[in-house]
Structures are given as structure tokens and as C-alpha cells.
Amino acid sequence: MRLAPPLATLALGVCLTAQQPIPPDTTLVEAEAFADTGGWVVDQQFMDLMGSPMLLAHGLGEPVKDAATAVVIVHPGRHRVWVRTRDWVAPWNAPGAPGRFQLLVDGEALATTFGTEGAEWHWQDGGEVELGDLATLTLHDLTGFEGRCDAILLSRDLTFTPPDSGDALAALRGQLLGWHAAPIDGGDYDLVVCGGGLAGTAAAITAARLGCKVALVQDRPVLGGNGSSEVRVWPEGHTNHEPYPHVGDVVRELVRIKQKGDGNAGNADIYEDRRKLDLARAEPNLTLLLEHRVHAATCEGGHITAVRAQHTRSGRRVELRARCFADCTGDGVLGALVGADFEMTEQGHMGVSNLWNVGAVQKNEYQLRCECEDPDDPLSLQFTASDQPAPFPRCPWAVDLSDKPFPGRKPTAGGERKDADLSQLGGWFWETGFDRHPIADLERMRDQNLRAMYGAWDTLKNVDGQYPNQRLKWAAFLAGKRESRRLCGDVVVTGEDFHLQRPWPDAAFPCTWHIDLHFPKTAFQKGHEGDEFISDYTRGEGYAYQGPYWAPYRALYSRNVDNLFMAGRDISVTHEALGAVRVMQTCGMMGEVVGMAASLCVELDCAPRAVYADHLDELRQLLRRGAGRR
Numbered sequence: 001m002r003l004a005p006p007l008a009t010l011a012l013g014v015c016l017t018a019q020q021p022i023p024p025d026t027t028l029v030e031a032e033a034f035a036d037t038g039g040w041v042v043d044q045q046f047m048d049l050m051g052s053p054m055l056l057a058h059g060l061g062e063p064v065k066d067a068a069t070a071v072v073i074v075h076p077g078r079h080r081v082w083v084r085t086r087d088w089v090a091p092w093n094a095p096g097a098p099g100r101f102q103l104l105v106d107g108e109a110l111a112t113t114f115g116t117e118g119a120e121w122h123w124q125d126g127g128e129v130e131l132g133d134l135a136t137l138t139l140h141d142l143t144g145f146e147g148r149c150d151a152i153l154l155s156r157d158l159t160f161t162p163p164d165s166g167d168a169l170a171a172l173r174g175q176l177l178g179w180h181a182a183p184i185d186g187g188d189y190d191l192v193v194c195g196g197g198l199a200g201t202a203a204a205i206t207a208a209r210l211g212c213k214v215a216l217v218q219d220r221p222v223l224g225g226n227g228s229s230e231v232r233v234w235p236e237g238h239t240n241h242e243p244y245p246h247v248g249d250v251v252r253e254l255v256r257i258k259q260k261g262d263g264n265a266g267n268a269d270i271y272e273d274r275r276k277l278d279l280a281r282a283e284p285n286l287t288l289l290l291e292h293r294v295h296a297a298t299c300e301g302g303h304i305t306a307v308r309a310q311h312t313r314s315g316r317r318v319e320l321r322a323r324c325f326a327d328c329t330g331d332g333v334l335g336a337l338v339g340a341d342f343e344m345t346e347q348g349h350m351g352v353s354n355l356w357n358v359g360a361v362q363k364n365e366y367q368l369r370c371e372c373e374d375p376d377d378p379l380s381l382q383f384t385a386s387d388q389p390a391p392f393p394r395c396p397w398a399v400d401l402s403d404k405p406f407p408g409r410k411p412t413a414g415g416e417r418k419d420a421d422l423s424q425l426g427g428w429f430w431e432t433g434f435d436r437h438p439i440a441d442l443e444r445m446r447d448q449n450l451r452a453m454y455g456a457w458d459t460l461k462n463v464d465g466q467y468p469n470q471r472l473k474w475a476a477f478l479a480g481k482r483e484s485r486r487l488c489g490d491v492v493v494t495g496e497d498f499h500l501q502r503p504w505p506d507a508a509f510p511c512t513w514h515i516d517l518h519f520p521k522t523a524f525q526k527g528h529e530g531d532e533f534i535s536d537y538t539r540g541e542g543y544a545y546q547g548p549y550w551a552p553y554r555a556l557y558s559r560n561v562d563n564l565f566m567a568g569r570d571i572s573v574t575h576e577a578l579g580a581v582r583v584m585q586t587c588g589m590m591g592e593v594v595g596m597a598a599s600l601c602v603e604l605d606c607a608p609r610a611v612y613a614d615h616l617d618e619l620r621q622l623l624r625r626g627a628g629r630r
């Protein structure tokens with residue numbers, strides 16, 4: 001194993017903060033910056049809440065390969081070791097602390113087992129060690145059950161206790177990692193697109209093709225968002241309708257026509273991450289910043305001048321300036337940073353899912369390395385059918401389903417349970433968090449999805465005695481999200497607009513999906529009230545409409561931040577209308593329209609609102625022409 005000291009480990013804290021003095025000779029090592037992350041995955045989803053990404057041992061019950069790094073110690077000697085972690089099932093008071101791991105210093109395991117205490121992120125004391133001028137740190141997973149490590153702190157001051165959260169923790173990171181320094185200059189653009197789901201990718205490609213200088217900032221190593229191999233949702237919605245049959249041409253390049261076998265939670269290759277990356281990289285006007293998360297912005301008088309993004313492994317920070325910005329983050333992250341008006345349904349909204357599947361396999365280490373970490377790796381999985389038993393441990397910390405029904409579990413017939421229906425496991429309806437805060441509670445919602453999956457598999461294997469040779473094959477560690485902030489534009493599209501077929505002069509993208517809203521399914525609610533994990537969906541007359549229904553351009557720019565576009569699920573719609581617009585090919589077409597409008601802002605030196613007010617004919621011309629290459 002080659003171990004190079006990562007950048008983040010070289011900064012030594014010698015400054016004092018207003019909140020708490022940081023002793024000299026204190027070294028902070030971010031886990032995601034480890035030189036070799038082994039089988040641990042970089043999880044950036046909760047970065048805005050935690051202040052940093054983390055490493056996650058997402059092993060589906062099999063311990064993942066060690067992660068390791070080397071650290072330069074400027075003043076060798078006795079140090080106290082702290083590890084920032086938590087017991088991820090503690091919010092449910094569940095027993096067993098499944099996310100246990102060890103830290104090895106120079107090959108020796110510390111006496112403490114980490115991940116065993118505390119519902120909140122905190123520094124767990126690892127005791128004292130003697131360090132030479134170069135130390136190796138190794139994270140050793142003990143369970144494969146979602147252990148998590150944010151950072152490791154080494155201090156010569158044996159009495160120093162690092163702050164657990166808030167401004168004091170941010171100041172500590174800032175001092176020790178050099179984050180207080182000015183960011184790297186990332187350049188000037190016509191359009192900076194934040195978020196590389198289908199909406200953001202289509203927006204960036206379209207604007208670049210129409211002559212704009214574009215930056216696309218995406219916090220994962222692949223493009224596609226929920227439609228990538230990391231989340232595995234199949235993009236739905238129909239494209240290329242009259243009167244603008246070329247709206248959808250870019251989407252058609254990004255997403256193949258659905259083939260037999262294409263769908264949710266399939267094998268990684270069907271989501272074609274490479275196709276999206278190749279299309280983006282083929283655009284000379286497009287600068288692609290993968291693994292960068294937008295975390296700050298400069299905005300004065302309702303006008304954005306710059307955004308800042310942080311590399312999700314190295315911590316490197318970069319500033320990008322532009323004439324216009326597009327929020328395609330799904331969560332309206334940029335809009336929230338700059339004070340854009342938004343609405344959010346805090347209770348009774350659609351939930352999040354972590355899709356999963358099972359299979360007869362011999363080895364799954366290959367896949368557990370997370371094929372998406374390295375986009376150059378072949379993305380298809382290599383499983384071998386097995387006739388060997390694949391035991392799975394009891395999971396007393398998971399959702400207890402031993403005497404409860406769940407989709408796929410067949411009722412007993414004469415004392416015997418019939419085989420479960422495997423196709424019912426891990427589908428879109430394994431969904432939680434309907435009444436939880438869509439942003440602040442995201443880690444809890446993701447973890448509840450994982451608890452439900454592990455509880456169901458434990459029940460099928462160990463209570464019902466089914467599937468002795470099957471394993472959990474794949475599960476998304478990234479939460480697939482459906483609903484959070486909806487940024488307000490000059491028009492807020494409502495469900496009534498769909499029902500009444502309200503026409504718009506600025507009709508710009510066709511909607512074809514029914515008003516598909518989710519809520520807890522009553523058949524599986526009992527005993528899980530407040531933590532439901534199976535959903536139902538709206539259907540029937542009240543939720544159908546005559547499609548395609550063309551929605552207006554004015555839902556795609558902010559009403560109070562004058563150079564902010566949006567595309568994807570964070571556009572200007574009500575909760576009800578979101579049910580129809582949120583499918584990914586529709587989101588991709590919103591992106592195309594935003595790319596076209598951004599090109600007009602550059603060409604005509606105007607703001608997004610003026611594209612509607614003064615240049616609607618020019619927009620219609622572009623809608624007619626489209627931005628396809630094929």
C-alpha cells in the first residue's frame with residue numbers, strides 16, 4: 001500500500017480562536033483525505049450539517065478493507081488521539097452499536113473501539129500514544145455495518161478536548177486545515193451550474209453548446225444524480241413533443257431509450273455514467289468540477305457574484321465567478337445560501353429512499369469498493385452465483401420486523417412461510433422521513449432506510465430461514481431524495497394549473513408524469529408510527545391530467561435573486577405540482593431551457609427575467625431549434 005501524506009494532515013494548529021485556544025502541535029486528519037480509503041466510501045451528503053464529508057464502512061454486513069494514511073508529526077512525542085464519530089443507531093436507542101471500528105496507529109490498534117457511543121457527532125477519546133516523526137493511521141472496520149469516521153485529531157496537549165460542533169468546530173477545522181485562507185481562483189464564467197443531476201448536466205451542456213463559458217460543479221465522482229449508478233433510479237418522462245419537438249434532444253443523448261430490464265435498483269451499467277461524463281467532457285466550453293460541493297456564495301443586493309466549492313476529499317476550496325448561476329442541486333442549496341425565496345413542505349412530504357437488491361453471490365467485495373469512486377473502472381458488477389451458504393448476522397439494532405409484515409415477505413401458510421418475492425425488496429417504496437425535516441434530518445432518514453433493509457434481510461434469513469445462499473448485493477448509501485426546498489420564481493406552478501390545463505405564453509417544457517405524491521402505506525404502518533418506511537402513491541382521477549402539459553419558463557428563475565436560474569426538483573412549483581414535474585427526463589428538459597435562456601442573457605446582456613419580459617421570441621426560437629448534436 002502506497003501512503004503519501006495527504007494535504008490535510010500537514011497543517012499544524014498554532015493559532016488561537018476566539019472560542020477556544022487550539023494548542024500548538026495539534027494535527028487534524030480528515031478521514032476523507034486518507035491517501036488510501038480502502039473499502040470505505042466518501043460520504044459528502046451531510047457536509048453542510050457536519051462541516052465535512054466522512055468515511056463510511058458501507059459493507060452490507062461484511063467488514064470493508066482498511067483505509068490508511070501517513071501523517072507528518074512535526075514534534076514527535078506523546079499525543080492524545082481523538083476520533084470524530086457516533087453510534088449511528090443511538091437515535092433509536094437501539095442496542096449493539098453496529099458501526100464499530102478500530103484505529104491503528106503505526107500498526108497497533110488503540111484500546112478504544114470507536115463508533116460505540118453518542119447519538120450526535122462528537123470526539124471519542126482514543127487515549128494516549130507515542131508518535132515519531134511520521135505516523136501511519138489505519139481505520140479498521142469491525143462489522144461492515146455503516147461505521148463512520150469524520151476526522152482524527154492528534155494533540156501534544158494531553159488535556160485538550162476538541163469542540164464537538166458549531167462555530168468552535170468550524171473554527172478548529174478552519175485553523176488546522178487552512179480553510180481560512182483565500183480560496184483558489186476558479187475563474188470567470190457565463191454560467192456556473194451547481195449540481196450535476198440530469199437537470200444540471202443538461203443545463204451545462206446546452207449552454208456550452210450555445211456558446212457560453214460554463215462550469216458544472218458536482219459533488220460526486222459521476223454525473224446523473226438519482227439517475228446515476230450510485231442511486232439507480234430510472235429516468236422517466238417523455239421528451240420531444242410538439243410544438244417544440246427538439247426540447248429533449250440533449251436528454252435523449254444523456255439517457256438511452258428504455259430497454260427491457262431497465263428500471264430501478266438494477267445493475268450499475270444500465271445507468272451509463274460513462275455516457276454522461278463523455279458528453280460533458282466533449283464540450284470545449286464546459287469546465288467540469290467533479291467531487292466539488294458548493295458550500296458558500298457571495299451575493300449583494302439580490303445578485304450573486306461568486307460561489308465557493310470544496311473538493312470532497314482534499315478539502316481544497318475554489319471560487320467561481322459568473323454572470324448567471326443555476327441551482328440544480330435538488331435541495332436548492334445555492335438558493336438557500338443567497339437568500340432566495342423558497343417554500344418547503346416540512347411535514348407530510350415525500351420521503352427518501354436507499355434502493356437495494358439481493359442476489360446469489362460468492363464475492364461482493366468488488367462492488368463494495370463502490371464502483372463509482374473510480375469512474376474509469378468498469379461499472380458492471382462481477383458476481384458469481386454461489387452454492388455456498390451466506391450466513392447473515394442477527395441485527396438487533398435494525399428495525400425489528402420479525403413479527404411484522406413488509407413487502408416481499410409472504411404470510412405463513414400452515415406454519416410454513418412461502419418464499420418471499422425478491423422483486424419487492426429495496427424498490428422505490430422503501431421510503432422514510434415523510435414528517436422529518438427534509439434537510440436537517442437527512443442522515444437520520446438515510447440511516448432509517450438502512451435499518452429497515454437490514455431488519456428485513458435479517459428477518460428473511462434468520463427468522464423465516466429463507467435464501468441461505470443469497471446475500472445483500474447492493475444498496476445505495478446516498479439517499480435518493482424527492483422533495484425539499486422549492487425555490488420561488490415569478491410563477492409558482494400549482495396542481496390546479498395541471499388540472500385546468502392553464503396555458504402559458506412562455507410554455508417551455510412538457511410534463512407527462514401524473515401527479516405522483518407519496519405517503520406512508522397504511523398496510524405497513526402499524527408499530528412504525530413516526531418512522532414509517534414503506535410508501536404508497538397518489539393515483540386516479542384527481543392526479544391525472546391531459547399530457548403533455550407545457551409548464552412556463554418563469555418557474556425556472558428566482559423571483560428575488562436576479563441572476564439565479566433553477567432546474568430539477570427545486571423549481572418553482574407547489575408540493576402537488578412537484579409530483580408531476582420531478583421525473584428526471586422532465587428535469588433534464590428544464591435544464592435545456594435554462595441553458596438556452598442563459599445563452600440569451602449573455603448574448604443580449606440581460607437578466608433571466610428579461611428573457612421573458614423582453615426576449616420571449618428569441619427564447620422560442622431556441623426552443624424550436626433545440627441543442628442536440630444528433
Ligand SMILES: Cc1cc2nc3c(=O)[nH]c(=O)nc-3n(C[C@H](O)[C@H](O)[C@H](O)COP(=O)(O)OP(=O)(O)OC[C@H]3O[C@@H](n4cnc5c(N)ncnc54)[C@H](O)[C@@H]3O)c2cc1C
Pocket residue numbers: 194195196197198199200217218219220224225226227233234235236237264292293294295328329330331333352353354355428479480481482567568569570582583584585587
Ligand atoms: C427512490 C426514488 C425513486 C424515484 N423514481 C423515479 C422514477 O422512476 N423516474 C424518475 O424519472 N424519477 C424518479 N424519482 C424522482 C427523481 O429521481 C428526482 O426528482 C430527480 O432526480 C430530481 O433531479 P435533480 O437533477 O433535481 O436532482 P438530483 O438527481 O438529486 O441531482 C442533483 C445532484 O446535485 C448534487 N448536489 C447536491 N448539492 C450539491 C452541492 N451543494 N454542490 C454540488 N453538487 C450538489 C447531488 O449530489 C446530485 O448528484 C425518484 C426519486 C427517488 C428518490
